[in-house]
Amino acid sequence: MEKLQTLIKEEAIVISDQVIVMDTFLNHQVDPAFMMELGEQFASRFKEHHITKVITIESSGITVAFATALVLGVPLVFARRKKTLVGDTEMLVERVPSFTKGMVTDIMVSKQLLSETDQVLFIDDIIANGDAARGLIKIIERAGATLVGAGIVVEKAFQSGGAYLRESGIQVESLVKIASLTDGEVQFSS
Amino acid sequence: MEKLQTLIKEEAIVISDQVIVMDTFLNHQVDPAFMMELGEQFASRFKEHHITKVITIESSGITVAFATALVLGVPLVFARRKKTLVGDTEMLVERVPSFTKGMVTDIMVSKQLLSETDQVLFIDDIIANGDAARGLIKIIERAGATLVGAGIVVEKAFQSGGAYLRESGIQVESLVKIASLTDGEVQFSS
Numbered sequence: 434m435e436k437l438q439t440l441i442k443e444e445a446i447v448i449s450d451q452v453i454v455m456d457t458f459l460n461h462q463v464d465p466a467f468m469m470e471l472g473e474q475f476a477s478r479f480k481e482h483h484i485t486k487v488i489t490i491e492s493s494g495i496t497v498a499f500a501t502a503l504v505l506g507v508p509l510v511f512a513r514r515k516k517t518l519v520g521d522t523e524m525l526v527e528r529v530p531s532f533t534k535g536m537v538t539d540i541m542v543s544k545q546l547l548s549e550t551d552q553v554l555f556i557d558d559i560i561a562n563g564d565a566a567r568g569l570i571k572i573i574e575r576a577g578a579t580l581v582g583a584g585i586v587v588e589k590a591f592q593s594g595g596a597y598l599r600e601s602g603i604q605v606e607s608l609v610k611i612a613s614l615t616d617g618e619v620q621f622s623s
Numbered sequence: 624m625e626k627l628q629t630l631i632k633e634e635a636i637v638i639s640d641q642v643i644v645m646d647t648f649l650n651h652q653v654d655p656a657f658m659m660e661l662g663e664q665f666a667s668r669f670k671e672h673h674i675t676k677v678i679t680i681e682s683s684g685i686t687v688a689f690a691t692a693l694v695l696g697v698p699l700v701f702a703r704r705k706k707t708l709v710g711d712t713e714m715l716v717e718r719v720p721s722f723t724k725g726m727v728t729d730i731m732v733s734k735q736l737l738s739e740t741d742q743v744l745f746i747d748d749i750i751a752n753g754d755a756a757r758g759l760i761k762i763i764e765r766a767g768a769t770l771v772g773a774g775i776v777v778e779k780a781f782q783s784g785g786a787y788l789r790e791s792g793i794q795v796e797s798l799v800k801i802a803s804l805t806d807g808e809v810q811f812s813s
Contacts, residue, residue: 456733456735456736457735457736461700461701461703461732461733461736462698462699462700462701462733462736463689463698463699464698465689465692465693465696465697465698465699466693466696468689469693491681491682491683492681492682492685492701493681493701495682495685495686495689496685496689496699496701499653499655499658499685499686499689499690500689502655503655503656503659506655506656507655508652508653508654508655509652509653509655509686510651510652511651511652511682511683511686513651542651543646543651543652545646545647546646546647546651546652
């Protein structure tokens with residue numbers, strides 16, 4: 434994904450050696466046509482699976498997850514991060530820390546939206562420590578559904594999330610891997 | 624939008640005379656192809672405007688706003704609801720109450736994403752009291768951009784948000800209007 438690397442080089446802001454802001458093209462504004470290209474990439478990389486649902490966690494992964502689900506012709510589920518007025522007994526809930534927000538949140542998926550026959554593709558914009566991903570994977574397991582893989586737009590490869598998922602035997606497809614953000618400079622790895 | 628009314632009749636859960644849950648087709652899971660139909664509706668209803676950006680507020684409006692932006696061929700901006708690690712001086716912020724969440728949140732848009740030449744279409748899944756919409760409209764005004772209209776999937780017409788926007792001279796296009804939720808029953812208005 435050369436275009437994605439170019440956008441990161443030209444538009445992303447490196448805040449520290451841990452944090453990169455990609456507001457103009459990923460986390461706050463997106464070009465829908467470009468998101469469709471990313472969705473086609475994910476659909477192609479997981480095409481041997483019989484995916485029945487795409488799942489993401491609100492909110493900045495929703496655009497690319499929607500694009501992927503549109504290409505695959507399957508529903509998109511977005512896990513919620515807060516309690517709503519619905520009774521908890523209808524929800525599968527996992528508590529996870531959030532690296533970027535510096536707080537703990539509950540992520541939740543309604544029981545009626547995942548079943549034992551579901552083959553689920555997890556899509557997200559960024560993976561860092563993978564805490565939210567781990568929580569979501571527990572929810573998928575608790576529902577009895579099958580996780581067929583994880584498609585990530587930008588993997589911060591210097592943090593442990595991607596490696597953890599791969600070591601767990603999950604097929605992880607990252608469109609771009611960032612090896613380091615040292616000295617305000619983005620270094621990619623292949 | 625007969626299909627939308629059917630989905631509401633068959634799948635929505637009326638929690639009280641104020642609250643309806645549309646998790647299976649709007650707020651937690653979506654059918655991407657159906658969202659594209661809604662996006663085409665909005666694109667068609669605002670086609671006389673030269674829209675340069677679609678804007679929504681995270682997170683459950685993102686799918687239909689993305690679909691609309693994809694049809695229109697313009698960027699999608701999603702306003703954020705929480706402080707991130709980026710400095711506030713780069714952000715236009717408005718504090719708004721949230722009816723469904725029972726709390727106050729800050730909504731924010733990066734200054735670099737809205738300019739005086741922008742013709743902005745606001746898209747959201749639901750309008751109730753319109754507090755978030757009012758906050759977002761203030762942000763659009765502060766950026767010097769022009770709001771060309773508001774496209775809403777489900778308007779809770781027994782609450783004041785839609786009427787407020789129309790009285791402010793804004794073109795509001797709601798695909799479905801709910802007149803009342805009394806006695807657990809959804810009544811539509813035309």
